[in-house]
Amino acid sequence: MRYVALDRLINLFDGYREVFRVGTLQVLLVQEQGRRYAVQAACPHRDWPLQHGVIQGGEIVCSKHGWSFDLASGRPTHPLADCRLPVYPIAYQDNTIGILLNPECM
Secondary structure (H helix, E strand, C coil): CEEEEEEEHHHCCCCEEEEEEECCEEEEEEEECCEEEEEECECCCCCCECCCCEEECCEEECCCCCCEEECCCCCECCCCCCCCCCECCEEEECCEEEEEECHHHC
16 A cells, blocks of 8 residues: 555644545545545546535535435445445555555556
């Protein structure tokens, strides 16, 4: 696994949402209620940007069709959702936050 830095820890706060390009991936980094998540930046249903989706109770809701996903596992929580939201493992190095990826994902 390879560490890819996304941002400096000092920049994070509750309500933080930022999209990062990592190779061919678009990663959404989120902080809500002190918890940090890194997920695919687009809804797997119709590729709609999730950056402005509603986050409640550890779930993100796509603003286009209302599909929802657990931020920690990517598991769908909407009754019609039949696909998972890709989730990336968070890691820390020095004063940065990033994700761990297999080299073939980049």
